[in-house]
Amino acid sequence: MLKKIDLGKNNNKTVIPGVRIADADFPAPFRSGLEYSSPARGTWNIVHTGMLIPEAHEIFVCAAGCLRGVVLTAAEMGASDRFSTVAVRENNLLDGDMEDLVVDGVTDIINKLPARPPAVLVYTSCVHHFTGVDLDMIYERLRERFPDIDFTDCYMNPIMRKSGLTPDQLMRSRLYTLLKKRPADRSAAAIVGNDLPTRKDSDLIKLLEGAGLKVHEITSCRSYEEYQEMAESAVFISNYPDAVTGADMLAERLGAVHCHLPYSFDYDEIDEGFRQLADLLAANCETAESDSGLRPLLGSLLEEIRSGGREACGRAYEETLKLIGDTPLAIDYTYCPRPLGLARALLDHGFNVQRVYLDGIPAADKKDFEYLRNNYPELMLHPTVHTAMRFAQTATEQGAALISSGSQQSSAASDIEDAPLVLAIGQKAAHFENTDHFVNLVEGGGMNGYEAVTGTLGLMREAFLHSKPMRELIQVKGLGCEVCVR
Amino acid sequence: MKQTARIISTYSADVMGVCSALYELGGMTVMHDASGCNSTYTTHDEPRWSDQDSMVFISGISEMEAIMGDDEKLIGDIEEAAKELHPRFIAVAGTPIPTMTGFDFEAVASVIEQRTGIPAFGFPTTGMNTYIHGASMALEGIAERFVRPPEGPVYPGSRIRVNILGLTPLDFSTNGTDASIVKWLRGNDFEVVSKWAMGCSLDELACAGVADVNLVISAAGLGAGRVMYHKFGIPSVIGLPIGPKQSEYLSDALTRTAEGYRMMRMSGVEDGFSGLTSIKIHPNDLDPVHKEEMVVLIGEGITNFSLANSIRFETGHKTKVLCATECPAGILREWDVMTPDEDDIIPELADAAYIIADPMYKPICPDTAKFIPLPSEAFSGRLYRDDIPDLIAHPEIILEQIEDSDVSSAKEAEISENADSSRKTDETVRSEAAENSVRNTRGKSGGRAARR
Numbered sequence: 001m002l003k004k005i006d007l008g009k010n011n012n013k014t015v016i017p018g019v020r021i022a023d024a025d026f027p028a029p030f031r032s033g034l035e036y037s038s039p040a041r042g043t044w045n046i047v048h049t050g051m052l053i054p055e056a057h058e059i060f061v062c063a064a065g066c067l068r069g070v071v072l073t074a075a076e077m078g079a080s081d082r083f084s085t086v087a088v089r090e091n092n093l094l095d096g097d098m099e100d101l102v103v104d105g106v107t108d109i110i111n112k113l114p115a116r117p118p119a120v121l122v123y124t125s126c127v128h129h130f131t132g133v134d135l136d137m138i139y140e141r142l143r144e145r146f147p148d149i150d151f152t153d154c155y156m157n158p159i160m161r162k163s164g165l166t167p168d169q170l171m172r173s174r175l176y177t178l179l180k181k182r183p184a185d186r187s188a189a190a191i192v193g194n195d196l197p198t199r200k201d202s203d204l205i206k207l208l209e210g211a212g213l214k215v216h217e218i219t220s221c222r223s224y225e226e227y228q229e230m231a232e233s234a235v236f237i238s239n240y241p242d243a244v245t246g247a248d249m250l251a252e253r254l255g256a257v258h259c260h261l262p263y264s265f266d267y268d269e270i271d272e273g274f275r276q277l278a279d280l281l282a283a284n285c286e287t288a289e290s291d292s293g294l295r296p297l298l299g300s301l302l303e304e305i306r307s308g309g310r311e312a313c314g315r316a317y318e319e320t321l322k323l324i325g326d327t328p329l330a331i332d333y334t335y336c337p338r339p340l341g342l343a344r345a346l347l348d349h350g351f352n353v354q355r356v357y358l359d360g361i362p363a364a365d366k367k368d369f370e371y372l373r374n375n376y377p378e379l380m381l382h383p384t385v386h387t388a389m390r391f392a393q394t395a396t397e398q399g400a401a402l403i404s405s406g407s408q409q410s411s412a413a414s415d416i417e418d419a420p421l422v423l424a425i426g427q428k429a430a431h432f433e434n435t436d437h438f439v440n441l442v443e444g445g446g447m448n449g450y451e452a453v454t455g456t457l458g459l460m461r462e463a464f465l466h467s468k469p470m471r472e473l474i475q476v477k478g479l480g481c482e483v484c485v486r
Numbered sequence: 487m488k489q490t491a492r493i494i495s496t497y498s499a500d501v502m503g504v505c506s507a508l509y510e511l512g513g514m515t516v517m518h519d520a521s522g523c524n525s526t527y528t529t530h531d532e533p534r535w536s537d538q539d540s541m542v543f544i545s546g547i548s549e550m551e552a553i554m555g556d557d558e559k560l561i562g563d564i565e566e567a568a569k570e571l572h573p574r575f576i577a578v579a580g581t582p583i584p585t586m587t588g589f590d591f592e593a594v595a596s597v598i599e600q601r602t603g604i605p606a607f608g609f610p611t612t613g614m615n616t617y618i619h620g621a622s623m624a625l626e627g628i629a630e631r632f633v634r635p636p637e638g639p640v641y642p643g644s645r646i647r648v649n650i651l652g653l654t655p656l657d658f659s660t661n662g663t664d665a666s667i668v669k670w671l672r673g674n675d676f677e678v679v680s681k682w683a684m685g686c687s688l689d690e691l692a693c694a695g696v697a698d699v700n701l702v703i704s705a706a707g708l709g710a711g712r713v714m715y716h717k718f719g720i721p722s723v724i725g726l727p728i729g730p731k732q733s734e735y736l737s738d739a740l741t742r743t744a745e746g747y748r749m750m751r752m753s754g755v756e757d758g759f760s761g762l763t764s765i766k767i768h769p770n771d772l773d774p775v776h777k778e779e780m781v782v783l784i785g786e787g788i789t790n791f792s793l794a795n796s797i798r799f800e801t802g803h804k805t806k807v808l809c810a811t812e813c814p815a816g817i818l819r820e821w822d823v824m825t826p827d828e829d830d831i832i833p834e835l836a837d838a839a840y841i842i843a844d845p846m847y848k849p850i851c852p853d854t855a856k857f858i859p860l861p862s863e864a865f866s867g868r869l870y871r872d873d874i875p876d877l878i879a880h881p882e883i884i885l886e887q888i889e890d891s892d893v894s895s896a897k898e899a900e901i902s903e904n905a906d907s908s909r910k911t912d913e914t915v916r917s918e919a920a921e922n923s924v925r926n927t928r929g930k931s932g933g934r935a936a937r938r
Contacts, residue, residue, distance in 0.1 A: 033563040034516060034543040037524040039536055063582040065499030065613030069526030072495065072867045075846065080493055087489045087496065087827075089614050093586060101489070108487035126520060127582050130552070158521035159583060162548040387543055387567045471536060477529070 016392045016432070018355070022377030026369055027361045035385040039471075040427035042442040042479035043334050044195045046156060046171045047073040050121045051082065051481075052195070053175065055224045057117040059109055061086040061102050062125040062156055070123075070156065077481055082117075084109040088127055098133045103141045110146060118224040119150040119178050126159045152177045165245060173246025175218065179231040181254050187287045190216035190233035192250065193243020196446040196480045203305045203449025204239065204261060207274065210301045211294055212287035234284045237277065239263055239448050241337045241364050257284055262364065263337050263444055263452065265345035267313070270449050271306055278302055309450025316457040317349045324351065324464050328422045330433050332357035332384065335426030336444040340368040342425070342456065347376050355380045357428050384428050393434040423464055425456070427474040436467035442479045491828045495846040497811055498656055498864045500611035502531045503620030504579040505542045506654040507706060509534060511628070511688040514541040514573035516564060518589065519581035521546060523613070530867030531617070533660045541571055545578075552583050557594055561601070568602045574688050575605040577627075579620065581613040605631060616811040617656050617864055618705045618786065625651065625682050626709025628691060635718055636695045640751045645677040646744040649697040649714070651722065652707025653684045656864040657786055659874040666878035667703065670727045674737045682710055698744035699723060701736075704788050705813050721747050724788055724817060729796030729881040736792075776802040779839030781888060782855070784831060784847055785862055787813030789877075791822060793842070793860075796881060801888045808834050811864070840888055845870055858887045 019029055047070045050058050060070050060083075067085045074083035086105030092098055106122055122142070124135065135153060142151050154174045161167055172193045189208055191198050197219035198205055208215045216230040236258045238247040244260050251258035259280045261273045278298040285294055329351055333339045340361065343353045358381060361369050372379055383389060420437035424430035430438030439459040447455040498506075505515050505527055517523045524544035528535045532542075545560050564576060576598055578591060591608025599606035607627045611620045648671055653664055664684045671678050679697040680690050700711045700722035711722035721743045727733035781797050783790040787809040794805035807822035808831055818824075825831045828850060835841060838855040844865040848857050861870035875883040 032546065034567045035521075035524065035546045036543055037528050039528060041525070041529055063499070063613040064496050064616070065501050065523060065526075065581055067496045068499055068502070068530065068867075069522055071491075072526075072530045072869065075495060075866070075869055080846070080849070084493065085491045085496060087491070087614070088582070089489060090585070090612060093582075104487060105490045108490045109492050112492045125582075127586060130583070130586050156522075158519075159547065159549050159552060161521060163550065385546075387541070388570060390541065390543075391539065475529070475536075 016382055017386045017388050018380045018382040020377060021356075021369070021372050021379040021381055024361075024369075024373070024381050026366060027363065029361065029381050030359060030383045030386060034387050036387050036390045038384055038389065038428055038431050040334065040431050040474040041477045042427045042440070042474060044443065044478045044481060045070070045073055046123065046154065046167065047079075047083070048077065048478040048481045049171050049175060049195055050123075050154060051077065051079055052218045052221075053119055053121070053178065053224070054221050054227055055117055056119040056121055056178075057082050057084065057110075057113065058121045058123065058154075059084045059086065059106050060123045060125075060156060061088060061105060061128070062123070063088050063127065066125055066156060073477055076477055084113075088125070093127065093131065096131075098128060098131055099138055102128075102133070102138050103145075106142055107145055110149070116146075116148065118148075119152070120146075121152055121154045121174070123154040123156045125156045129155075129157055129160070150178045166242065169242045169245050172240070172243045173249055176230070176246060176250045178227075179250065179254065180228060182228075182231050184234050184256065185214070185232040186234045186285050187212065188214040188216060188233045189235040189237060189281065189285065190230045191237050191239065192218070192230075192247050193238040193240045194219060194446065195240075195443055198239070198448065199446045199451065199455075202447055202451045203270075203274065203309060204237070204277075206305060207278070207298070207301050208237075208281075210304075211281065211285070211297055213281070213285060235259060235280055237261055240443065241362065261448065263448060265338065265341045265453055265456075267310060267450075270309070271302075274302055274305060274449065305449065309453075313450055313453045313457075316454045320457040320461050321350050323461055324423065326352040327420060327464070328352050328354045330355040330357065330422060330424045330429040332424075332426035332428035332432075333359070333362070334428055334442050335439065336441075336452070336456075337362060338365055338368070339426075340365040340372060343379065344368045344372055344376075345453065347372070347379070353379060354422075355382055355429070355433075357382050357384050357426070357432060359383050359385050382432070384432070389432065392432045420464060420467070423460060425460065425463075427479075430470045431474055434470075436470045437463050438468075438470055439463045440468065440473055440479070445480075487829060488827050493849045494828050494831075495844070495865050495867075498527075498531045498617040498867075499613050500615040500617060500620030500623070501579045501581050501613050502527045503617030503622070503654070503656065503706065504577060504609050504611055504624040506531060506617065506656050507621040507624040507683055508577055508628070509540045509542070509654075510538065510683055510686070511691070512574040513577055513688070514543065514564075514568060514571060514575075515577045515579060516543050516545055516560075517579050517581060518545045518547060518560065518584045519613075520548070520583060523581055531656060531863065533655050533863065533868070533871060541567075541573055543567065547583060552587050555587065557589070561594060561597055564598055565601055568598075568604055573604060575607065575631075576602065577607040577609060577624065579609045579624075580611045585610075585612040585614075607631070617654075618811045618813070621652070621654055621656070621704075621706035622709035622812075625707060626713050628683070628688075629694070629710040629713040630717075632688060632692045633694045633714065633717070634692055636720075636751075638696075640698075640748045642748065642752070645675055646699060646741060647677045647679045647697045648740065648744075649679050649694045649700045649720075650681045650707075651700050651702045651710050652704035652788070653681050654704070654706055655684070657704045657706065657789060657862070658684075659863050659871060661874055661876050663876045663878055666876050667701075667727070670733065670878055671701070674740075676737075676740065682707060695720070698747050699740055701725075701740060702788065704786055705811065705817070708814060708817075719747065719750060725795075726789055726792035726878065728792050728877050729800050729885060731799035732792060732796040735795075775804050777804070779803055780837050781805045781840040781842065782808060782835055782838040783860075784808045784810060784825070784841070784843035785860070786811050786864065787818050787822075790842075791818055793877065793881075793884065794819075794822075797885065797888060800881075800885050803840070803888060806834070806838075842884060856887075858884060860884060 221227040236251045238260045247258045259277045282295040331339050346353050422433045424433045424438035508515050591610045595606040595608035680694040702711050702722045702724045714720040723739045723743050725736045727736050781803045790807045797805050808825040841851045841855045842858045842860050844862045845859045846866045861874045
């Protein structure tokens with residue numbers, strides 16, 4: 001029914017917007033305009049993240065149109081009983097009674113709950129921001145009315161996504177504001193800011209547990225008291241870039257230290273991150289494992305991680321390249337916080353990365369961006385929200401047809417029945433490439449260190465060999481979170 | 487307290503209603519919002535998103551653009567997209583932020599239209615009303631702008647031509663209900679002119695003026711019905727053909743209303759037909775109720791009063807509709823209740839023997855009532871999509887759940903009926919003009935157009 005997009009000048013092919021990385025600007029390679037929303041829904045939203053606090057109740061105070069998405073997020077994850085709403089209506093904007101609406105609405109809901117929650121997360125929205133609502137007064141009154149409940153201020157404030165802290169950074173910071181200061185335990189450390197649990201076989205866990213440290217993480221807390229125990233940690237470790245600000249605030253408030261261990265695919269950067277973490281742990285922690293201080297033990301653990309990791313990565317790259325060959329690869333920014341870092345690592349190891357889907361270049365990827373511009377100038381960057389991306393699947397289908405009829409077919413892949421024409425790493429890349437051969441993971445999947453490299457390569461091999469129903473899988477909200485979509 | 491919901495969902499909002507109503511018409515709809523509305527709409531409100539092309543986007547307004555009143559950014563972005571995508575029309579729909587900043591939808595639409603040469607609409611939705619409000623506004627705009635007046639003579643005895651108004655997946659999903667309505671109409675010897683707005687192009691909708699009557703199947707169709715009455719005198723009948731008796735009365739009402747319209751067009755006399763007609767049950771000696779158990783239905787007004795009528799006819803139960811979305815006065819039955827909030831609904835459920843509602847209402851329903859799930863895309867989104875029934879083709883999906891569970895009490899009901907025969911002698915079924923004010927205020931131009 002609709003006219004298909006033809007952005008090419010002299011052919012009938014559908015063309016998707018994109019730019020050679022050599023011609024791209026940092027950090028915004030594309031002009032902002034109207035935005036399209038792809039059906040890939042695996043990334044977490046503020047409802048999923050808030051639910052990580054065990055036993056807490058979420059109350060959103062917004063217009064109905066804004067409530068719709070969050071109330072159904074809670075329903076789909078089977079958490080409607082931990083979620084309530086207060087609808088803002090036009091009269092509230094005109095009457096200036098927004099503070100009363102929040103306080104009375106939250107009070108009404110708490111009084112109706114079958115059991116008193118230990119904590120309530122109150123999410124206000126853009127309308128409160130624009131009407132200058134006195135949030136301090138609201139929380140003061142709520143704390144007076146319910147002294148047995150811990151309240152924290154959360155925000156569904158997307159209009160601020162281009163100024164100040166992003167909603168994602170803000171939510172990751174609010175998640176730990178309820179931790180109450182308690183005596184520090186120098187044998188405890190906490191990983192903060194992750195939505196997904198850090199994998200038990202990750203290098204970070206190997207280091208911390210190898211040193212005999214007790215490891216806290218919100219994703220493993222089963223009760224509000226367990227959550228509060230995180231506050232005893234001597235060192236807080238963040239691994240996700242958007243968690244840095246919140247972790248800094250948390251460590252400062254509790255009188256602890258924060259170490260950011262960058263998510264990376266670069267061997268030297270991985271080693272340097274772990275070295276800095278080990279220094280901080282040695283200075284701030286002590287455990288029964290080492291009477292003479294942690295430093296020697298940490299040193300040997302670091303060496304084990306370094307040598308073992310590099311060796312494992314080398315084997316994994318070799319095995320994966322042998323299997324995948326020059327099959328075109330597409331990566332998107334939802335897979336991990338360093339999409340260009342991943343592209344660089346794969347290209348340097350001989351893989352055929354053709355496209356990266358992103359709307360902005362993460363600050364952490366700046367060095368990789370410069371490197372790729374100079375060494376792989378033909379790498380294409382494509383937006384995910386540009387209006388023409390609505391029709392991108394059509395374009396990639398045409399591209400795939402060209403590939404299948406041309407000489408770009410991987411020689412390694414030609415030996416495998418049903419080998420993919422393109423392998424996608426991330427849900428949005430899978431959608432735009434219209435392929436069932438994809439790595440279905442978001443936010444780095446709880447991997448870090450060398451294990452992020454070997455893990456990614458392992459998932460690529462698995463995705464290459466086995467297709468899965470992309471359309472059904474990518475529409476599930478909050479991948480890795482409890483869901484009940486049938 | 488009003489406006490709070492401890493556990494139930496919230497209905498799709500007006501801005502999503504605009505998008506849903508215009509989805510298949512080849513236009514470009516822009517939600518003027520920072521973020522979130524677009525993903526909510528495409529995830530929860532739009533089952534066609536992955537299968538059917540359309541152009542629904544978000545403006546991505548930023549804090550600074552809102553504060554500085556930078557409408558030019560939006561207009562420029564729309565211009566640029568329109569150059570690439572060539573939409574048939576452009577619609578800008580509002581959310582809370584433009585509502586607060588006093589965004590002038592009409593003026594901006596006018597500027598867009600001047601610059602692009604493409605028809606443009608500004609729909610002042612707020613994100614604070616339900617989808618019904620937005621969908622009705624959007625279809626009204628399409629009717630006002632694109633529908634051509636009726637041409638040619640009326641041939642008495644020819645098949646009656648019908649527009650179906652208010653057809654969106656938010657009320658009818660994509661489970662074949664739209665096809666079942668068409669099949670029912672054709673089976674009753676009506677001719678379907680247009681469907682507003684699933685399975686029809688903009689060009690087909692533009693021909694709606696040749697119809698003799700509109701069938702308004704959800705409140706989302708009321709705006710377009712009103713326009714067609716004001717402009718051309720085309721009347722509307724409100725209701726859904728659910729179950730044999732309700733369908734029979736609806737068919738009869740369509741015929742009589744259409745005949746009144748034809749008479750008017752041929753004679754120029756306006757008496758004898760009305761703008762909006764609703765199939766209602768009124769106190770009279772044909773009252774079908776012979777069972778005391780109350781069946782309470784929650785949801786959109788027109789679907790639920792049609793189903794409620796059918797339940798009364800087919801099972802003999804009392805029914806009450808709790809209408810949770812917008813529905814103008816005079817359409818629901820006098821004992822039905824407008825219940826926009828959780829706290830409005832709960833007390834109305836106290837005397838229910840059966841509750842028919844979306845599964846997301848279940849947590850507030852008393853255990854004493856039998857809960858019969860009737861999922862609605864507009865309330866629970868995609869959660870129960872596979873379970874949304876086609877009530878036109880299969881009314882028994884609901885009706886049998888009431889009758890089956892009532893088999894043991896049939897004898898009891900019979901006794902009750904005999905003991906209280908006088909009670910059921912004061913109700914009947916008749917159709918009633920639901921909005922006489924429409925008729926009385928119809929513009930002269932509409933009358934002239936209708937008499938051509």
